[in-house]
Amino acid sequence: MKKKYSFITILSAAFLITACAEGEDNNTAGNEMDNNNNHNMEENNAEDNHNMNEDNEEGHDNNHMDDQNEEGSNDEMNDHGHSEEQHEEFASAPENMNENASDNLMHFQTKNVTRLEADSPVDMSIYTSQLVWPATHEENQPGTVILAPVDDWQKSLVSTTLIHHPNDGPVLFMEDGDISEEVLTELERLNPKGNDNGTEVMVIGEVQDDALSQLDEYSIEEFDADNAAAFAAEIDEYFSELVDEVPEAVLIASSEEDAKLYSLIASNWIAHMNESLLYVDDNGVPEETAGALEKRDGEAKMFLLGSEEVIGEDTIDALQEYGEAERIDGDSPEEMSIEFAKYRDEETTVGWGQEEPGHGLSFISTETPEMAITGSALGHLGKHAPLVWLEDGEISDGLYDYLADIRPTFEDDPMDGPYNHTYLLADTDTVTFEIQGILDEKLEIAGEHGEGHGGH
Incomplete structure (x- = not known):
């Protein structure tokens, strides 16, 4: 069940195809209404739409390419549906802030950000x-x-x-x-x-x-259990008995205090999918962890959440005895949380793979890390959101760039989506309303060619 929630985009496409097919049936029955304004019918029923642009000679959706070519920027388009110039704009911090924005607020919700205001x-x-x-x-x-x-x-x-x-x-x-x-x-x-x-x-x-x-x-x-590694192994065994198998894929994190922010990145994922979490520490691989990995018969697929400073190469070498070990990229907890949000291993389906618009995220300040544990439920239901750290409650350059990558754009109609939505688990002393406002704007759907935010 857990593995089915990652196909939102596929299901959306299926609904769109169904809608177009129903539209064709209505036209056959003589119910021809506003074909010039129905963009889906223009693309899928070309023979009945005599106002189709003559440039669409190849029989597929060229409207997007036509709009790009109008500005001569087709060669500069990136993988996210907007130009490099617009990506730079999306990834830039605002220059002119309004000092009055947080005065006399009656609530702390914004259209793209749901804040849980707890201290x-x-x-x-x-x-x-x-x-x-x-x-x-x-x-x-x-x-x-x-x-x-x-x-x-x-x-x-x-x-x-x-x-x-x-x-x-x-x-x-x-x-x-x-x-x-x-x-x-x-x-x-x-x-x-x-x-x-x-x-x-x-x-x-x-x-x-x-x-x-x-x-x-x-x-x-x-x-x-007596210690963290033993407890993790106990839960791994309990879960394996429930699902009647030992999942080969497993997340590895450090139980050391200075690794806390890295380790907590696992929370939303293990709440979402079948992978367990096992611990290493500064001494390497505890015997309880080794025992849990041995049950995978040398076929373990281990995904490490921790920089070299918290999980050293010697520990990785020791883990290789039980299968394949791979470290998620990122030299800081915030960087690693972003990289894990983007990461996807196709063989095991581990990783959120959120590199396109139309997803949820869960933001927590590194100053209040325990919020991640209870907030992990947001990876299970609703938007199925990965955890992304706000370093000291702020937005880093790397996060601005990631938000630009996943920012949705529209060609003709903003109502077609897709849309992003995030949760913010912090009070306003920890993450200010101004930071929330910037996040809200950076998540907003925008016109591909500067038509504004959500407008035509």
Whole structure:
């Protein structure tokens, strides 16, 4: 199931073809209305449209090429449907800011950016839960809620692989092994249905006895281990038994504290797909990780999230014993998050492959990394959004360039899309409204030849 959500573009094309075919049937029945304004009919029913431009002699869509040639820029077009000159414009930071923009705001939402305005990881876990699981009826109630320790990011991160299967449910945070009244209230609102095993609440890591007693009315399952690598191996085994196979592809990250921002990039992906997360550390490959990899019989496909500073070449050499290991590009956490958003391995289908318009993204500041764990649910449902870091809450040159790559453009009608949409998991002290406004503008669909933003 997880692997089907990446075909949005293909499904959109299928709907377009169906619409055109229905239009041809209507014309055959004598229902000819506004053919000159129906661009899909012009392309697909050339014999009936006598006003077709004579330049379209080759029998395929030349309108796009004609518009490019009008400005003599066809040779300068890049792979993203706009000229290099326009790409440079898209990738540029704004020069003239409005100092009054954030004054007297009644809300913090913008048309292309949904902001979750929370200033603590616990609150953000509730915000994300309510965004992804309205729980208004059985079809959008969660199966199982995961209670994870906010002060143990290594175990909480690994638990996100259970968000999709078997649970279809959120991660809510515990603090110091305790469950807050707000989280208990959210748990009651969600009223989890239970997964295939009947489990309604999964408890990750250490929890106080008093906290467990607050869950008496739920069917619970507990997971813990002595260290991060052992915990990751335990969840890998649990998940493999659920799907009745050991997935060959696996993400590798470091459990060391200075690797945290790199490792958390895995969150949205493992919440979305079947790949597990296993840990290495400064000493190399822990025995628990080695044991989990051995189950892949030398056929493991390992994708590493970490620069050479956090996962050294010696560790990669050791991993090669269990299969193939590949490091995702990027010398900083922000760069690697962008590269992973673009990355796609066709053999294993690992990686988001988002290099064209029409996708979702989830932005989190590197100053509040724990938000990524609970925000990983946005990789599971809705826009199926990868995590992209905002370095210290700002937009880097590399991110400006990536946003330019995926910015949608239209030829004739902005209503044809595609559209981008993002989530921003941060309060305005962490990521300002001005940064949000820039993101919103850089995501907006634009005319291919300077017609403006969303206009004709």
